[in-house]
Amino acid sequence: xxxxxxxxxxxxxxxxxxxxxxxxxxxxxxxxxxxxxxxxxxxxxxxxxxxxxxxxxxxxxxxxxxxxxxxxxxxxxxxxxxxxxxxxxxxxxxxxxxxxxxxxxxxxxxxxxxxxxxxxxxxxxxxxxxxxxxxxxxxxxxxxxxxxxxxxxxxxxxxxxxxxxxxxxxxxxxxxxxxxxxxxxxxxxxxxxxxxxxxxxxxxxxxxxxxxxxxxxxxxxxxxxxxxxxxxxxxxxxxxxxxxxxxxxxxxxxxxxxxxxxxxxxxxxxxxxxxxxxxxxxxxxxxxxxxxxxxxxxxxxxxxxxxxxxxxxxxxx
Ligand code: FAD
Numbered sequence: 001x002x003x004x005x006x007x008x009x010x011x012x013x014x015x016x017x018x019x020x021x022x023x024x025x026x027x028x029x030x031x032x033x034x035x036x037x038x039x040x041x042x043x044x045x046x047x048x049x050x051x052x053x054x055x056x057x058x059x060x061x062x063x064x065x066x067x068x069x070x071x072x073x074x075x076x077x078x079x080x081x082x083x084x085x086x087x088x089x090x091x092x093x094x095x096x097x098x099x100x101x102x103x104x105x106x107x108x109x110x111x112x113x114x115x116x117x118x119x120x121x122x123x124x125x126x127x128x129x130x131x132x133x134x135x136x137x138x139x140x141x142x143x144x145x146x147x148x149x150x151x152x153x154x155x156x157x158x159x160x161x162x163x164x165x166x167x168x169x170x171x172x173x174x175x176x177x178x179x180x181x182x183x184x185x186x187x188x189x190x191x192x193x194x195x196x197x198x199x200x201x202x203x204x205x206x207x208x209x210x211x212x213x214x215x216x217x218x219x220x221x222x223x224x225x226x227x228x229x230x231x232x233x234x235x236x237x238x239x240x241x242x243x244x245x246x247x248x249x250x251x252x253x254x255x256x257x258x259x260x261x262x263x264x265x266x267x268x269x270x271x272x273x274x275x276x277x278x279x280x281x282x283x284x285x286x287x288x289x290x291x292x293x294x295x296x297x298x299x300x301x302x303x304x305x306x307x308x309x310x311x312x313x314x315x316x317x
Contacts (some may be wrong), residue, residue, distance in 0.1 A: 004077075005025050005087075005089070006034075011038045026155070033054070040061070050159065051160045078102060087142070088145045091114075091148050103144040108143070110146065111123055111125070124136075129267035196254075199269070203257065204298065213257065220309065227242070227259045248268045257302065258298050260285060261277070261288070280296060
């Protein structure tokens with residue numbers, strides 16, 4: 001067996017989802033290579049050079065690949081695919097964009113969003129918005145897999161000694177061209193990897209009221225999430241959506257404010273280590289999964305929480 005992991009990065013920093021994917025791969029076999037495609041991405045190469053469990057780093061470091069476009073990147077993966085039995089990428093926006101194309105071109109079924117490895121051909125993945133787990137066995141000769149990063153710890157970036165190989169490829173780029181990128185700029189931790197997340201729902205009532213969450217997020221160094229109802233109402237942008245059709249988060253602490261707890265929302269946060277819910281309706285389903293529930297009007301509870309955090313900060317200083 002020989003495995004290839006596709007690295008997710010922004011040319012400067014390696015995403016921790018890559019380190020989780022390497023860990024998942026190592027549960028199949030330790031014979032792992034990693035593929036880095038980017039431009040001026042030396043810092044990413046350096047980071048992976050000493051990462052545990054990697055035999056070889058394949059590098060395409062070329063200005064044409066500054067921005068990952070599935071149509072172009074998939075061609076590189078396919079050109080090296082014959083050497084590998086398993087090809088893995090994180091089940092992030094990045095991996096979900098590229099891997100289905102790779103699977104289709106190789107004429108195999110993709111195995112998506114795995115959370116556990118049973119054997120080299122058998123994997124566990126959530127279905128029905130996380131309400132059931134399917135154990136799937138693949139008979140394809142090559143396994144194309146996306147890995148749910150929050151289900152696997154990250155491997156250490158120390159102690160390894162990978163060999164580096166620059167790939168020289170004659171690949172004709174597709175007719176798809178990168179035009180621009182609009183990114184949300186925030187000093188807060190990234191929603192997908194934050195240790196604390198505070199999310200707001202329809203109960204907040206307006207975009208202005210969402211600022212009540214900002215204040216607390218700043219004090220807790222938390223990321224801000226939202227229910228789909230809050231996103232659809234325009235209170236916050238859709239990259240903050242948590243749930244079945246949003247992001248899956250597994251923070252140490254998840255605070256749900258004015259969120260009822262629909263199954264589609266729970267699908268994105270119910271594995272959080274500690275769940276706190278603030279809701280004025282004692283019958284709200286979110287209380288069924290909350291470790292701590294506060295039945296209260298959020299417009300009274302949030303300012304109180306904020307001032308208690310101030311007191312704590314003063315004591316700690
Ligand atoms: P509501 O259900 O309206 O709940 C608002 C809550 O706020 C209520 O419980 C209310 O008691 C409380 N509240 C109101 N005022 C206050 C106050 N002053 N103080 C305290 N509490 C108050 N949803 C997601 O979140 N993520 C998804 O990814 C997602 N994907 C979906 C995919 C599909 C295919 C479908 C059909 C639906 C999906 N949904 C998703 C939508 C989901 O079904 C719910 O509609 C949504 O989660 C409800 O959001 P909410 O809890 O904010 O709103």
